[in-house]
Amino acid sequence: MRRLGGEVWFGxxxxxxxxxxxxxxxxxxxxxPHAFSGQPLERPSRAHPLGxxxxxxxxxxxxxYGARVSLIVALAAGSGTVLLGLLVGGMAGYAGxxxxxxLMRLVDGMxxxxxxxxxxxxxxxxxxxxxxxxxxxxxxxxxATARVVRAQVQxxxxxxxxxxxxQFGAGHxxxxxxxxxxxxxxxxxxxxxxxxxxxxxxxxxxxxxxLGDPLVKSWxxxxxxxxxxxxxxxxxxxxxxxxxxxxxxxxxxxxxTFIGIGMERNLNPRLARRWR
Amino acid sequence: MGTGHxxxxxxxxxxxxxxxxxxxxxxxxxxPLAALLDPSSSDYVYDPEVRxxxxxYYGLDRPLPEQYGRYLLGILTGDLGRSIRLxxxxxxxxxxxxxxxxxxxxxxxxxxxGLALLAGTxxxxxxxxxxDRGLVTAGILLANVPxxxxxxxxxxxxxxxxxxxxxxxxRTPFAQYPSALAAALDIGHHLILPALTxxxxxxxxxxxxxxxxxxxxxxxDFMLVARAKGLPEGRLKWGHALRNALLPFVAHLxxxxxxxxxxxxxxxxxxxxxxxxRLIFESVTARDYPVIQGAFLVVSAVVLTANFLAxxxxxxxxxxxxxxxxxx
Numbered sequence: 001m002r003r004l005g006g007e008v009w010f011g012x013x014x015x016x017x018x019x020x021x022x023x024x025x026x027x028x029x030x031x032x033p034h035a036f037s038g039q040p041l042e043r044p045s046r047a048h049p050l051g052x053x054x055x056x057x058x059x060x061x062x063x064x065y066g067a068r069v070s071l072i073v074a075l076a077a078g079s080g081t082v083l084l085g086l087l088v089g090g091m092a093g094y095a096g097x098x099x100x101x102x103l104m105r106l107v108d109g110m111x112x113x114x115x116x117x118x119x120x121x122x123x124x125x126x127x128x129x130x131x132x133x134x135x136x137x138x139x140x141x142x143x144a145t146a147r148v149v150r151a152q153v154q155x156x157x158x159x160x161x162x163x164x165x166x167q168f169g170a171g172h173x174x175x176x177x178x179x180x181x182x183x184x185x186x187x188x189x190x191x192x193x194x195x196x197x198x199x200x201x202x203x204x205x206x207x208x209x210x211l212g213d214p215l216v217k218s219w220x221x222x223x224x225x226x227x228x229x230x231x232x233x234x235x236x237x238x239x240x241x242x243x244x245x246x247x248x249x250x251x252x253x254x255x256x257t258f259i260g261i262g263m264e265r266n267l268n269p270r271l272a273r274r275w276r
Numbered sequence: 277m278g279t280g281h282x283x284x285x286x287x288x289x290x291x292x293x294x295x296x297x298x299x300x301x302x303x304x305x306x307x308p309l310a311a312l313l314d315p316s317s318s319d320y321v322y323d324p325e326v327r328x329x330x331x332x333y334y335g336l337d338r339p340l341p342e343q344y345g346r347y348l349l350g351i352l353t354g355d356l357g358r359s360i361r362l363x364x365x366x367x368x369x370x371x372x373x374x375x376x377x378x379x380x381x382x383x384x385x386x387x388x389x390g391l392a393l394l395a396g397t398x399x400x401x402x403x404x405x406x407x408d409r410g411l412v413t414a415g416i417l418l419a420n421v422p423x424x425x426x427x428x429x430x431x432x433x434x435x436x437x438x439x440x441x442x443x444x445x446x447r448t449p450f451a452q453y454p455s456a457l458a459a460a461l462d463i464g465h466h467l468i469l470p471a472l473t474x475x476x477x478x479x480x481x482x483x484x485x486x487x488x489x490x491x492x493x494x495x496x497d498f499m500l501v502a503r504a505k506g507l508p509e510g511r512l513k514w515g516h517a518l519r520n521a522l523l524p525f526v527a528h529l530x531x532x533x534x535x536x537x538x539x540x541x542x543x544x545x546x547x548x549x550x551x552x553x554r555l556i557f558e559s560v561t562a563r564d565y566p567v568i569q570g571a572f573l574v575v576s577a578v579v580l581t582a583n584f585l586a587x588x589x590x591x592x593x594x595x596x597x598x599x600x601x602x603x604x
Contacts, residue, residue, distance in 0.1 A: 114579035197499040210560045250425045257420040
């Protein structure tokens with residue numbers, strides 16, 4: 001592996017920090033995020049370092065627990081997207097022929113559908129629980145991964161050692177698991193990181209639009225409640241209520257993006273030169 | 277693939293959208309549409325006039341194919357049902373909101389394209405310099421930061437801190453304009469912040485695209501020939517490098533339009549800008565299904581139309597596409 005760039009370190013450190021906060025949330029948070037631990041709309045004080053929200057819940061505790069939601073979505077929706085993409089793209093690339101044609105038509109069709117309106121429609125009628133959100137994001141974002149995976153599988157399948165293995169009588173499942181999968185491994189890892197970033201942005205966006213789980217304290221939901229307060233911007237309340245969750249989502253997305261950029265460079269050295 | 281083939285593909289895509297919109301609420305468990313008319317449900321619509329209109333529009337007691345036929349016929353005649361929250365035809369609501377979104381998206385697309393073409397070419401021309409590195413970093417940041425974050429920062433800075441620009445809305449409420457010019461100025465004044473947000477949200481990705489395409493052109497033989505002919509720097513840069521880099525730029529216009537509409541939905545929710553995004557935002561809160569469905573259809577149609585137009589432009593600009601079909 002080549003030397004890691006500065007931005008990859010930045011991403012890794014942020015992601016580690018975020019994971020630590022998510023795991024340690026019960027230890028770090030001063031209150032239960034659902035408990036009415038203060039008066040509504042308190043200003044920051046020693047008891048509530050980031051004040052309280054409109055119903056008197058501690059904002060710092062909400063923020064710390066929010067890291068859990070975002071990371072769960074990143075992991076679950078990211079893997080869901082990649083697994084679907086791997087399944088369809090792998091099948092298309094490996095099988096070739098009419099199956100490849102049919103699957104790629106499906107991918108083309110799905111890529112041309114307007115994604116956010118569909119996301120909103122699905123979220124409206126499927127319900128707004130966290131599992132539904134994760135399923136919807138995975139269902140709508142897999143085609144891009146499938147396309148990349150298919151191209152790579154197609155090229156790996158033609159390589160000498162893979163054809164040799166087939167000649168020696170290796171079955172399709174064996175060849176796929178033993179030869180193809182390792183060869184596309186880095187690509188899959190890269191897909192996981194970028195899909196995770198998109199998933200975090202989409203979950204927060206959906207919650208922000210009011211289509212998230214109203215009972216799960218996520219960063220997007222915090223932003224929504226903050227913005228729902230009439231005249232939020234007329235006082236400096238946004239400073240400790242709106243800004244922290246918005247900044248947290250953004251930093252998590254940037255962390256994933258930077259890690260992705262680093263991985264992309266390792267995958268494609270030609271690209272590295274282009275960016276210099 | 278010619279124009280005819282493209283038209284067919286887009287019509288097919290739109291039909292899929294129409295059908296999804298019809299089937300989704302009807303096939304899911306706990307039919308949300310039936311709940312509107314069911315007195316024991318929490319979603320029951322109490323206003324008898326609206327309830328009657330909904331019952332007539334959805335026709336849930338009829339067989340599914342007949343419902344589907346009536347649904348398609350309704351859309352052909354511009355009937356999108358009736359809003360539960362506002363007791364007004366959905367088509368009327370959409371007609372009132374759509375122009376604002378088109379204004380916002382159009383302005384931002386123009387601004388971000390212009391900026392990206394200028395900065396992208398300059399950056400590619402001086403690749404490796406500090407200016408280029410700075411611009412690339414800024415481009416990567418802008419392309420990845422969520423649009424609502426950009427919007428919040430601008431809102432806080434210009435709206436709340438400096439108080440230069442209005443915080444919300446598409447125009448001053450209840451304003452009586454003495455002239456058309458005054459009206460345009462007021463609308464323009466309210467447009468600045470949302471349009472700036474959307475421009476910033478889109479310029480990053482576009483800039484990176486133009487820069488990379490131009491950098492790729494710089495190594496081409498025709499650039500060497502042009503330089504050897506002794507053409508002036510400006511001609512080389514704008515007339516040869518950028519001109520050829522325009523093709524991938526136009527090819528991505530379709531994807532960028534979709535991105536812009538997505539961004540606009542969030543921005544309108546944030547700035548209370550009276551477009552389609554705001555309509556969706558408010559309808560989601562009230563579970564106003566007919567409006568959400570109608571808005572979904574119209575926004576999808578707008579995105580598909582924009583993609584179609586971009587495809588056609590592309591086809592005319594690049595004769596290679598007409599001959600060989602699209603290389604993916």
